[in-house]
C-alpha cells in the first residue's frame with residue numbers, strides 16, 4: 510500500500526472532465542453573479558466619488574443582496590461536487606524531469622490552490638455572516654470578503670482561460686462518452702451500468718441540490734418562499750411584521766429612547782433646532798412602502814409613516830444636495846451613525862419614520878424615530894435618532 514495514492518487509483522467513471530466542465534459552468538455562473546452583486550453592495554456601502562448610487566427602484570439593494578446570498582448558497586453543493594470530481598488531480602504525476610513542464614505544472618497548481626482556497630473562504634464566511642454567526646471577532650468580515658472576492662474571481666478567470674479549450678470540447682460532446690477530450694483522457698462507462706449512479710444521474714442530483722440550497726435561503730427576501738426556507742433566518746417575523754436586527758436592549762438605548770425629554774436635534778452649521786416627538790407628529794405626514802434590506806440577505810417591505818427628510822432639512826434652511834449625517838442614541842456600536850449621500854436626502858421617499866405598518870414605531874424598530882431611505886443597505890437605516898446634521 511502506498512501512503513499517497515496516484516491519480517490513476519481513482520478510476521470512477523463519474524470523475525470525468527465532461528462532468529467537471531458541466532458543473533463548472535454553473536459554479537462559474539454562481540460566482541459571477543455573487544461577484545457582481547457583491548460589488549454593488551460594496552459600492553452601496555462606500556460609493557466611490559465618481560459614482561452616484563441610484564435611489565430607484567426602491568428594492569434595488571433588496572434584489573441585489575438577496576440574489577448575492579442565494580447565488581452563494583447555491584454554489585455550495587456545486588463546489589462540493591466539483592471538488593469531488595476533480596480531487597484525484599491532486600495526486601497527478603509531477604513532471605520532475607522537464608523544467609518547462611514543471612514550471613507550467615507548478616503555476617497551474619498554485620492558481621488552482623488560490624481558487625479553491627478563496628472559493629471555500631468566500632462560501633464559509635458568507636454563509637456564516639448570513640446566518641449571523643460571527644466567529645471572527647475583530648476582523649472585518651466586509652473587508653476580507655471583498656478582498657478575497659478579487660482573488661476568487663481573478664483565479665477563476667485564469668482557470669477558465671487555461672481550461673477553455675478542454676471545457677468547450679467537453680461541453681460539446683456527449684456526457685456519456687469515454688473518448689479523450691481536448692487531449693485529456695476520459696473513462697469508459699462500466700460494462701454493466703445497470704446499477705450505480707450514472708453521469709447524468711450525478712448531474713441531475715447536483716442541479717436538484719443546488720436548487721434546494723437556493724430555495725432554502727430565498728425566503729429571506731421572497732415572501733411567498735418563506736415557508737420552504739428552512740435555513741432562512743429572520744423570515745419576516747418580528748414586531749410589526751418586520752424582523753429586528755438589533756433590539757433596543759441589545760443596543761442599550763431603552764432608557765434614552767423612552768425619556769419624555771427626548772428631542773431630535775437638527776443641525777445646519779450654526780442653525781439648530783430641537784424637536785420633540787410631538788413636534789415631529791405635528792409636521793406634514795407621509796406614508797411610503799419601502800424595504801429594509803440587510804447585508805445578511807434578509808429583507809422585508811413595510812409601510813412607513815413619518816416626516817419627509819426634505820421637510821425637516823428645510824426647517825434648518827439646508828440647501829438641496831446636502832450630505833447628511835445621522836447619529837443614534839446608541840452610544841457604541843458599529844451601526845450607530847450613518848451618512849446619507851445627497852441624492853437620498855433630496856429624495857421625496859426618504860423619511861424620518863415615526864410609524865410602521867399602521868402603528869407607532871416599536872422601540873426595537875427605532876422609536877422615537879429612525880431613518881428609512883429607498884434602495885439603501887439596512888445597516889444605514891439608523892434607528893433611535895438623536896441628531897441629524899448637514900455635513901456637506
Ligand SMILES: Nc1nc2c(c(=O)[nH]1)N[C@H]1C(S)=C(S)[C@@H](COP(=O)(O)O)O[C@H]1N2
Nearest residue numbers: 752753754755803837844874887888890892
Ligand atoms: N442605531 C442602530 N441602527 C441600526 C442598527 C443598529 O444596530 N443600531 N442596525 C442596522 C441594521 S444592520 C439593519 S439591517 C436595520 C434593521 O432594522 P430593523 O431592526 O428595524 O429591522 O437597522 C439598522 N439600523
Ligand SMILES: [Mo]
Nearest residue numbers: 803804887888
Ligand atoms: Mo443589517
